[in-house]
Amino acid sequence: MSENISFNSAELGAxxxxxxxxxxxxxxxxxxxxLESGTSDxxxxxxxxERGEALAARCEAWLKGAQERLNAVRGEQNPVAN
Incomplete structure (x- = not known):
């Protein structure tokens, strides 16, 4: 079932x-x-x-943070001997 969601500039969320x-x-x-529906003025x-760009940047930041956390855990589990 397709959800038809309409936004105006005052309703762009948190x-x-x-x-x-x-x-x-x-x-x-x-x-x-x-945006793809083409029904907005x-x-x-x-x-x-603009909201989409900000949301995409937020998602990217979250994913980057998650990757850094995983890398840190992997580094703790596999310490390099000097």
């Missing part, structure tokens, strides 16, 4: 920096669907694009 990965990714998917489309 501050991006407060979102977890899953929340940011889900909202990013909604933003992309709305120019001002709303620009606001959606």
């Amino acid at each position: 501050p991006v920096e407060t979102l977890g990965y899953e929340q940011a990714r889900a909202e990013l998917e909604q933003v992309v669907r709305q 120019l001002e709303t489309s620009i606001a959606l694009w």
Whole structure:
């Protein structure tokens, strides 16, 4: 079942920096669907694009942090002998 979500510039959600990965990714998917639908006016489309960019950056930051944590754990489990 397809969910039709409509945004306007005043309804773009919580501050991006407060979102977890899953929340940011889900909202990013909604933003992309709305932009691809072509039903938004120019001002709303620009606001959606900006929100999408911020959400994508948030997701990337979360993934980078997760990778760094995994690398740290791996390093602790496999110390290099000097």
